[in-house]
Amino acid sequence: MSKVKTVADLKKMKSKLQAKVELREKGDSPEGRVVIKVGMATSGIASGAKEVMAFLIEELDKRNIDAVVMQTGDMGYCFAEPTIEVKRPGEEPVVFGYVDKAKADEIIEKYIKFGELVEGILPDNYQTID
Amino acid sequence: MQILVCAGTGCQASLSEELLSQLNSEIEANELENDVQAIRTGCFGFCEQGPIIKIMPDNTFYTQVKPQDATEVIQEHIIKGRRVERLLFTDPETKEKIADSRKMGFYKKQMRIALRNCGFIDPDNIDDAIAKDAYEALGKVVTEMSPEEAIETLKKSGLRGRGGGGFSTGLKWEYAFKNRADQKYVVCNADEGDPGAFMDRSILEGDPHTVLEAMAICGYCIGADKGLIYIRAEYPLAIERLKTAIVQAREYGLLGKSIFGTDFSFDIELKYGAGAFVCGEETALIHSMEGERGEPTVKPPFPAESGFMGRPTNVNNVETFASIPPIYLKGADWFAKIGTNRSTGTKVFALAGKVNNVGLVEVPMGITLRDVIFEIGGGIKNGKKFKAIQTGGPSGGCLTEEHLDTPIEFDTLLAVGSMMGSGGMIVLDEDDCMVEVSKYFLDFTVEESCGKCSPCRIGNKRLHELLEHICKGNAEESDLDRLRNMSTVIKESSLCGLGQTSPNPVLSTLDNFMNEYLAHVIDKKCPAGACKELMNYVISETNCVGCTACARVCPVNAISGERKEPHFIDISVCIKCGACMDKCKFDAISIQ
């Protein structure tokens, strides 16, 4: 990657990256991929987020589901760790709490495959800045 | 379609379970099982309007839905596609009905500035951060602003240090800027020492670049080309992510020589602490970084005059740094408008204790404690009664019911005998004994005192001993005067912030819960039933059937009695383990 030499470089890079992220996250085309973010802060990892992430990667692959699994930081719902956010193409992201392997399995089978919500959704309760 | 039913404790108390089963039977009755699901969700954080349901995918949000409303919701909304107007939320200001939850931004009491990217980006990937504006503020500052202008912006924003002191960040930078020296340093205090507080850790783990960026901005403003992050070795993940972030930022030229083609250079190095609470105090932190014993020295001189290696040094904590880049991107006025006049912006709190939704919350300053506990926190666990909230970490004060509507600001919290601190919030309920709670916090400060000054080294120990004395029922009423005097002297005579605040839990509970102390010293009773020495297990003669189960389980043979006759506990032998009470099937054993 070339170095950022000017502010213009950074802005150019940013818009390119944003487009990439947008494609990843807001891919509104029906054939777009499912994006799953796993909260991998210390609280998440302590309650098993690593295992859940590994499980998701392995199982989605086994079950031939085109999805991106990525790590992210603390979502703030520490009472419900591990937490994952699932974004189906063209839909609002949904956050699930208390995700163990069984729950992850249920999420894959019901929500990811068919958009059928399962218990354990955590409503987002904050606004963020754009 | 889905109907999301809030299953938070608040809503459950207001019959959300019954509502759910009503909805399910309506769905069945109308043979909608294949099209509609009713499912439980976590708390929406709007408990006073509960029970709450949300219908997906159109995001319709109904409040105060009673079980008998189920029929109407199914019939009208699900089958006929018409909103049930009377169940919609009425905006208290505009009096308008609001249906779409996404338009109800105001109810979302949380606002994320410092945590804006936590949980959104991949912290190991600088590209993710750049897509979310990382380093843009730095670019703007170094290419468009003079250090004076940049400091002025920060001063205008009203940002105050999030680490505990609440000192104006802009002023702090200005002092460091004005002190001339051949070398200056920017230090990030990542020695989060408050037990239970982990916002700094979460920021470092979730969005390390924002801290690097803000440190570089600070370096530009005060004239430093070297940044140091003092981080406790107990934060391995944060350390790893910071290391990765620093490497990536260097690769991109965002740290290093001539940043953004200017002649500003800045680089960052990690320094590890051993996790001592007192090293959060900036002079102690600096001594620790220098390889000396981590203990504070008298200020002045402030680090801005003579800090790391005797050079002007600006120390801010992680959360403060994380709040800075948006100020430059969105303007000082934008930030100053959030929160209140004297406390602008947002603050992250680590909500813990007897509250349903423990976790990190970031709220605009000025929000009330009530909102944090009952709305965001989802109320008290197990439907118990709220008793107190301890803010500001182990050396904050315990506030009561009457302080619930106090807006959370640096100065208002100080005025009521507590403090903002680094943002710990521990909720206590009716089962907590306030004397024991003070003792618990003192445990921590006794352990973490560096031992340099005598009030903190010995005084806190004496406070702790006296509290223990009280909890055991051995103290006299006059001891309470001594408790207060010792606390006051420790507070006003100690060398650093640790000792100057460590008696806060004691002083605030003496002020707010004097009756509990009196009960301990006069009646020799613990009203909350928490102090073991002051309670006794008693067998009720009427309920006891003489099954002997309790006598058999008692580890010290304190229970005697004939078979089929009421039993009796010898309290001089009883060790109050509670095994008998757990074993009794007849509710015959109680605590008195």
Place this chain on the structure above:
Amino acid sequence: MKNIELKIDNRKVNVPTGTTVLMAARELGIDIPTLCYMKLNDLDIECAPAGCRVCVVEVEGRRNLAPACATKCEEGMVVKTHTPRVLNARRTVMEFILSDHPKDCLVCSKSGHCDLQDMAIKMGIREIPGIEIAEMSSYRLDTSPSIIRDLDKCIMCRRCETMCNDFQTVGALSAVNRGFMAAVAPAFEMNLEHSTCTYCGQCVAVCPTGALTEVDHTPEVLRALADPDKIVVVQTAPAVRAALGEDFGMEPGTLVTGKMVSALRALGFDYVFDTDFAADLTIMEEGTELLDRIKRHLDGDKSVKLPILTSCCPGWVNFFESYFPDMKDVPSTAKSPQQMFGAIAKTYFADTIEKSRKDIVVVSIMPCLAKKYECQRDEFSIEGSPDVDYSISTRELASFIKRANIDLKLLEDDDFDAPMGESTGAGVIFGATGGVIEAAVRTAYEIFTKKKLEKVDFEQLRGMEGVRSATIDFDGLPVNIGIAHGLGNARKLLEDVRDGKSEFHAIEVMACPGGCIGGGGQPLHHGNSDIIKARAAAIYQEDRNKPIRKSHENPFITKLYDEFLGEPNGEKAHKLLHTSYFDKKKKVVVKQ
């Protein structure tokens, strides 16, 4: 420097910028009590950790009380030093300190000389509230050849640390542990004996309590005196006579040579001799060695080590053995006067009185604690019989005299015994910094130039500055002299020698401030450096009073060489009067 005006207790005072409130108050005659604070004015030694908090005062506009010792005066400051709030805080803090201090004052070796005891008396403390439930911090007692550490009595004033680290740069003592168990100890709380301690005793000299004291050897001396089969010989170091009177209420700087001799005789010593005699002997050996090295150097001998370093001070010897073992062939090989005395007493003198080595017990009275260790070194013993059996300090002698029902003040003057009691002014000035080298110059000059000195006083070599230098004209040959007192100052000179940057031909080092007169075994100066200066004046007074002021003119010394030793630096002299040094670089071993 700009002056500032402030008000203390409603009185105006004008002080230079940088003055502390404590000093400003003293200008007004207001004596704010201090405990941890210590300042030795002329020696540039200050201990102001602001730790004890006994000196707290009220400063208008400040929320907390401020430590007067570490608070700098500000323009317009309004200070109150004895408000009820201040007095209450001060008393409460003292109660804290006393609550964690053993109450065995009656039998404490520091009793009567204890700063903590004095403060308790000053504040009129009659009880310690809560003492019945107060836990005490307790530590393992540590005994070394010279110093006993009883940390139960440590009040964390950090004075010992200031002396050990800042002044001596020995670094044997530092704060260990946290909170209530904090104390000052060697690293890893190992024994002093296993640390880099040089036994200079400066920690003992400044310790306000009984936490650091000398090992008391008076019982052994008493036993020897009581043994009819033993001839007990005593030697008194030059600095003792200039300070002993202080422990009997005499003005600092009162010379008590004659009274001291009477007292020793009254105590039952068979021969009362003078270490000054051995000092003259040292000059003969060391001076000859110096001239020899200079001559060889002038002759182009590259192997010769210059500068020569004095070796009279056992603290200094321990220091270079620990920190500069690579340079252990640089110092003079001459033994210290104490050991030369012992070697001669148990050979030449024993022959004179027709006794054998085992019949003689040599006791030394020293201003020094390192001498206790020195006389126990293996190389100064022959088959388990040490040349000097016991070394007791000036303080121990004072206590010994008092115990024997002797009032020093009432005694008539008496003279030392011959032959080893006869000395010159050159031997006397060994007690003050610069004295050894001045004595050496007096002799070396005359031997080298074969001319008589017109003026024996070398004022340029005297004074209290930490590092001094002078060039003495040896009849056309400029001899560069360096002087350091305090091991930190010595370290600077020694590092230059190691780096080949030193221009000196000879360097004198004494470990203690002011030389032996400020030794670790002297009556306590309680932070008043004027006392040390008064002792120096007394030493030079004694020098002027002596009829002979050059070592080589001491007739008994001449006789000793003629009858017994042969030539200075000759074979026999070398065997008896010279030593070698060891590599004592400590390897820190941490026990798991």
